[in-house]
Amino acid sequence: MLDIDQALVGLNAYPYLQTLIGLGVLAILAAVVNWLTHHVLLRIVRRALSLSLREEAETFFHEVIARLANVAPAIVIYQAVLLVPHLPAAAETVVRNVAAAFMILTVFLAITGGLNLINALYSRRPEARQRPIKGYIQVGKIILYLAAAILVVATLLDRSPLLLISGLGAMAAVLLLVFKDTILSLVASVQLTSNDMIRVGDWIEMPQLNANGDVIDLALHTVKIQNFDKTITTIPTWRLINESFVNWRGMQESGGxxxxxxxxxxxxxxxxxxxxxxxxxxxxxxxxxxxxxxxxxxxxxxxxxxxxxxxxxxxxxxxxxxxxxxxxxxxxxxxxxxxxxxxxxxxxxxxxxxxxxxxxxxxxxxxxxxxxxxxxxxxxxxxxxxxxxxxxxxxxxxxxxxxxxxxxxxxxxxxx
Structure with a gap:
């Protein structure tokens, strides 16, 4: 008993050591919670969902529940970091803000996964061909991404989201003017990727730009196409959204x-x-x-x-x-x-x-x-x-x- 008391007295003499031990215990606790959530709780939930024998249950599990499970270790870190001894207040604030931002991002990703599931379920209905909702789903996802970005940045900076929104209004005109091409290319890249419109290796044809060959590079601002005469055509990314082009991938995948x-x-x-x-x-x-x-x-x-x-x-x-x-x-x-x-x-x-x-x-x-x-x-x-x-x-x-x-x-x- 005396040895334990002496050890505690010795630890009190080294506050930084106490902080390191506390952070180690916090990391172990978060890892244990993460393991229990993914290997125990999720297995039980997945087994319960599989009883319905429907593909929608598996999609709902991966798109929503599996993503929400990542919130559990973040909650542990957010709450338990206050118990770490001698941790500076600034460090506590940073850790809690990062954990809170991660939880916000995870929740929003789960919501977008739910929207994907809604679109997949609706696309099986007979009227989906005449009245698709994919465009509305994409608009909703963009709004969610913008809201998530504002909340994450506001959380990381420990400021009110309203303050951040008001500041963005003043900077919007300048940002649009200075980064016009970058913004257009960024939006085009997101659309090309999310809609799987083009991949590296695809044979595409764009006669108005004298492009007819294989895609060899996809970057933020440009797409490089190696024509069949071995010349290289460089196309601004945003033009692939504003103008039409032919992608021969469907022919190649069909086998004929x-x-x-x-x-x-x-x-x-x-x-x-x-x-x-x-x-x-x-x-x-x-x-x-x-x-x-x-x-x-x-x-x-x-x-x-x-x-x-x-x-x-x-x-x-x-x-x-x-x-x-x-x-x-x-x-x-x-x-x-x-x-x-x-x-x-x-x-x-x-x-x-x-x-x-x-x-x-x-x-x-x-x-x-x-x-x-x-x-x-x-x-x-x-x-x-x-x-x-x-x-x-x-x-x-x-x-x-x-x-x-x-x-x-x-x-x-x-x-x-």
Whole structure:
């Protein structure tokens, strides 16, 4: 007993040692409370919420309850720091202010997490597509962030928030003038990040700024894009919010890249097929299903017309362009480079003075540039080469050689 009394008397002689011991005990106490909160209390709450077997319970746990759990050790520090012996009043004030600011920030983050949960729940409703509330949620979060910032700064400075707000009013005009570009860039950066509009590595296209390449750097004021010709385009961050751009990330993540290209068919070569030509189409294995279905369809249609004594001109017949379109579609369906789970069309567009556009709309099963171009070229190599087999010709504007050939033929005519 005497030894303990002597030790206490010795400690009284060293107030700084008492302060260090007190701070150590405070840190241990805060750590214990933090451990109990996260490893005991939160587990009990999570187990209770999991009984509902709903995804919303898990989201509510992570977004709100798990964040609020961080308040517990801060409360311990805020209250128990007054018990640390010989701690200067200024240090007590600083520690309590920091703990209070941390609690304010934590509570506001939990509230914003609750707003995220509200938006997630609402987005599942049928009317969410027509009347989304994401914009209102973002405005509410901005207001909360501003309020949290004012309260945190006021707490750290140990001043009234009203005093801080009044001071901000006087400085607002100067700050907006001096830091205009920085404020615009900061707001743009927050919007780009929070909405996941752009990431490093994304392929974006912004023709008005001659940008078409991969994002290599995202900074507060600028975004750097390495174009495919290896030049670097630097874009102010705020312009990505004020102006439109194309982000090809969705295409890359989908695993397929669109092919949308048309060939122009000479419209003077489009006609009905003769019986001999129709029989000749049976050489194409890809047209077996198409021809069998058309034979039944046309026979049923034309039978009633023939019985009524109508002129054969009223009957339906196969055309070379329709058969060619069916062939191209069948060819794409068996092509190994075409994605079968995505849209696949072969369609006619409006006729033009340059010919009838026959468009292929499909998706390659790769997003690699070289492989994509190879697949696309292979398809159109085949389409252009097989075209004459259907009695069709590709439209091409007359060249100088065509003109010379026409002139020579005219000269060879007698009497010219």
């Amino acid at each position: 890249r669109r092919i949308m290209r048309a060939i122009l068919i000479d419209q003077t070569t489009i006609r009905f097929l003769t019986p001999e030509e129709r029989e000749g189409l049976k050489r194409f294995a890809l047209l077996d299903v198409y021809l069998a279905g058309k034979d039944k369809e046309l026979a049923a249609w034309n039978e009633s017309l023939i019985k009524s004594g109508r002129d054969p001109v009223n009957t339906r017949r196969l055309t070379n362009v329709g058969s060619f379109r069916a062939y191209v579609l069948a060819y794409l369906k068996v092509h190994p480079g075409i994605a079968k789970d995505k849209t696949l069309l072969v369609r006619q567009r409006d006729p033009t003075p340059e010919g009838l556009p026959l468009e292929v709309y499909a998706f390659a099963n790769t997003t690699q540039w070289e492989a994509y171009e190879a697949i696309q070229s292979d398809i159109f190599d085949h389409i252009l080469s097989i075209l004459p087999e259907f009695g069709l010709r590709l439209f091409q504007a007359p060249t100088g050689r065509d003109m010379r050939g026409l002139a020579d033929s005219l000269k060879a005519e007698p009497g010219l």
